[in-house]
Amino acid sequence: MAREGLTARGVGKSFGAFEALGGVDVHAPEGKLTCLLGPSGCGKTTLLRILAGLEQPDRGEVALGGRSLTGVPASKRRFGFVFQSYALFPHMTAAGNIAYGLKGNMPRREIGARVDELLKLVRLEGVRDRYPAQLSGGQQQRVALARALALQPEVLLLDEPLSALDAKVRVMLREELCQLQEKLGITTVMVTHDQEEALTMADEIVVMNGGKVMQAGTPTDIYDRPADPFVAAFIGAVNFLPEWVGSASPDSRLAIRPEHVRIARADDIFDAARRELAAGAAERQPGLRRTAGCLLLAGRVEQAQFRGSSWRISVLLPHPSGGAEPALIHADLPAHEAAGLRLERGALLDLALPETRLLSYPSEACR
C-alpha cells in the first residue's frame, strides 16, 4: 500500500564489522516534521544519509509516496539537505551558495529573483554578498537552510542543524525552523541527539538506539508512555523503583518520572493516607501501601538541589527488612510547594506515587 510521505523499509547498513543499522522501518508523514532522536552512534545520521542517497543501504528500501528511490542517486532525488555545521562553499557568497543548485535548473534571469526570495524567507536580505567566513553561526545556518530549500524540494533533511550554535541562538532558530516548516508544509526529517529539541519541534519522534528503532510516536506519546526503559531514560528523567516496591508481577518493575512523585505532607490531600500509615492500618506488605490511587513510600532526604523553578529532592528508601541496599529516588517539586518542607539531610519524608503515572517494564529490560 502506498503511503504518503517518506518511508524506509527494513533498511540495514554495516561498516565493516560494525552494524550501523539493523533493518529499520521509519515513516515520516507528509508535510510533518519527524525527528530521528538517539545517542551518538545509534545510526540516526546513517539513516538520514541513506534517505538522502548519500549512502547506499545494504538492504531494504527507501520510498517517497510509494515510489521506490532505490538506485536514484543523491543528485537526482532533489531533496534539500542541511549538513551538520552547514558545509557552505567557502569561496562563494551567501547568494552564490543559494544559487548553486538553481543554475541549470532555471533561466538565468530568474535566479536572482529566486535567491532574493529565499534570502527574505530566512530573513537574511542584508548578507547577500557576504562570504560564509563573514557570517555568524546562526546566519550560516540560515543560508544553509535557504540553499537546501532553493529547488523547492519535496523533502527537507536536516542533520543536527542546531548543534553547532550557542544556546540562545539555538532556541531562537528552533522556533524559526518550526514556523518555516509549517508555512512551507514540507516533509521534513531532522536528526538530533537533543531530546528537548525533539520534544519541542517534532510532530513525530523516532527514538533510535544501537541501530534499531526503539519507539515511534508523537512527543506526548513518547514522553508519557515510553515503550521501554531506554526510551524512558533517554527522554526526560526516570526513577526505576527497587524490585521490592510492589508491582503486579515479580517479572516486572515500576518506574516513575521525578516530576510525578508527590511529597505527602500534613496539610494536603494525602493527609488521610499519612494518618493511616501512622496507625499501621494500611496493608502490611512493604512498599505497597496504597491509598487514594497512590503508592506510598517513606524515606529520608539524602540531598536537595535548588533548580530555580523547582527543587530536586533525592530520597533514600531503606529496604523494609534491611536486606538490600537502600534505593535512591528523585522527586522534582515546584519551588512554591517545597516552601514549607524540611529538606535538610536525614529529614523524614513520605512519597506518594500516583498509580496513573507509574510505568511498568519487564525486569530484565531494566538492567
Place this chain on the structure above:
Amino acid sequence: MTAPPSGSSPLQPAAASGKPPIRGTVLAQGSSLILLLALLAAGLVLPLLFMFRQAFLSPDGSYAGLRYFRAYLESPALLESLRHTVSISVMTTVIAVPLAFLLAYALARSAIRGKALFKAIALLPLFAPTMMHGIGLTYLFGNQGFVTTGLFGLLPFELRIPLYGPVGIIISEVVYTFPQAFLILSAALSVSDYRLYEAAETMGAGRARQLLTVTLPSVKYALAGAVTVCFSLSFTDFGAPKVVGGSYNVLATDIFKQVVGQQNMALGAVVSLVLCVPAVLAFIVDRVVSRKQQAYVTSRSTAYRIRPGRLRDAAAYIYACLAALAIAALLAAVVLASLIQVWPYNLTLTLSHFNFADAAAGGMAPFWNSVRMSLLTAVIGTAAAFMAAYLIERISLWRGLRQAAYFLSVLPLALPGMVIGLAYIFFFNHPGNPLHALYGTMAILVLSGVMHFFSVPFMTASASLKMTDKEFETASLSMNAGWLRTFLRITVPLSLPAILEMAVYFFVQAMVTVSAVIFLYGPQLKLASIAVVSMDDAGDTDMAAAMSVLILGMNVAVRLGYEALSCRLRRRTVAWRGH
C-alpha cells in the same frame, strides 16, 4: 626525564634562584639572535647590496648611473635571451603544471594500487642535478639517441626531434619542475572537505560540475603557487640550457658568459636583477597563497572518500604508469649509458666511466668534495635554520629584530642561485673585505649553500615549533632547568622528525646545485655537479653521466636512510606522540 629534587616546594625556587637564570637566559637568547642576524647580514644582505651597487659601477669603480641598464636594453643578443627565457618558462609552465595536476589528482582521487611507488618515481628528478635530465635526453633523443635511431635500428624508421635548443630545454625543465608542482598540488588535493562534495551532490551537481565548482576552487591557490614556482625555476635554471641548449641562449647562460667569459661584472649584475623578477613575484604569490590556503579547511571538514569507479581507476592507473615510465626511462638511460662502453655502438657493460682519472676534473675528488660540502651544509644549515625558527617563534625579545630576521629567513626563496653566486663574488672578492680570505674555500661554498636553501628548512622548523606546545618548555623552565638545557632536552627532541627532514633537504640540494657554486669553487675544490658540467662541455658525456649517477645514487641512499631512520623514530616515539 628530570623531576624536581624531592622535598623542594614548587613555590620556593622562583624566589631563591629565579633572577640569575633569567638574566642569563636573556643574555644567551639575545646573543644568539645577534649571531643569527650577523650570519644573515654577511651571507645575504651585504652580498646583495654589493651586487646591486655593482650594476651602477663601471670597471674602474666610478659611478655609471643607468648606463649598463641602457646597454642591456640596447643589446639585441641579450634581449633575445630574455625573449628565449620567457618563452621557455611559459612553455614549461603550460606543460608541467597540467601534467603534475593530473598525476596529483590521479593519486589523490582514485583507488589505484602502488601510489607510494608512483609518488617516489615522480619525485626522483628532485634528487638529480638538472644536467642529468639534459644528458638523459641526449641519450634518448640526441643524434645517436635510443629513440632517434629507432631503438638502435630495431625499428625501420627514425624518430628525430630537434633536441638541441628550445625543445630540449623545455623537456628538461618540465622534468625538473614537475615534481615541485606535483608536491604543491598533492598537498592541496589531500586536504579537501568531503562535505562540500556531498552538498553539491544533494543540489544536483554532477561530477564535472563538482570538479569545476568544488575541486578547482579549493586548489586554486596551490595552482597559482605551482605556476609561479614552475615559471621561476625554469626562468633561472642553468644546468639544462648548458647541456641541451646548443646555441639557444637564455638569461642564466648569459650571466655566466658575461661574468666568467667577458668579465663584464656590471652587465652580469644587471642580468641578475632581471633574473630575480619572477622569483620575487613567486615569493609574493607564495606568501599570499600560504596565508589563504589555510582558511579553506576547518576542524569540521571531513576527509575525502574515494568511491568505487573502475573506469576512473583504469584511466588514473594508465596515466600514472605513463608519467612514471617517462621519468624512469629518462633517468634509466643515463644509468645505462654510464655502464655501457660506447652508446650506441658497443653495448658491452663496463665500469670504466666511473674511473674519472683521465677526465679534466681529476678522479673522484669532486664527488667527495661535494659530499663533504653537502654534509657541512646540512649540519650548519639545519642548526642555523632551526635556531632561527626557534628565536623567531619562541622568544619574546626585540620584536622588530625578530621580524627582520623572519623576512631575511624567507627571502632566499626569491633568490636564484646564480644571483647568490654572483653577489658572493662581488662581496667576498672585494679587496677591502676582511672576509676576503673565505673566497675560494670550502667555507664560502657551504655559506652559499646554507643561504641559498635556507627558507624551506626554516619554514619546516617554524611549522614544527608551532605544532609543539609551548607549555612543555614553560614546564621545564618552571622546574628550574636553564634555557639552553630546556632547548636541548625538550625543544630539540620534540622537533627531531622536522630536524632530520631539514638536514636531508639541505644535503640533497647541496649535492645537485650548480648555479651558485659555479662562480665560487676554487681550483682545488671542484664539486661533482660542476664536474658534470665541465665533462659534458669537454665531450666526455659518458663520464658526465657516470658522475650524475653517483650524485643521484648518493641522494637516493641518503633519502632512504632518512626514511628508515624516521620510520624507526616514529615507531620508538609512537607511544608518546600518540598517533
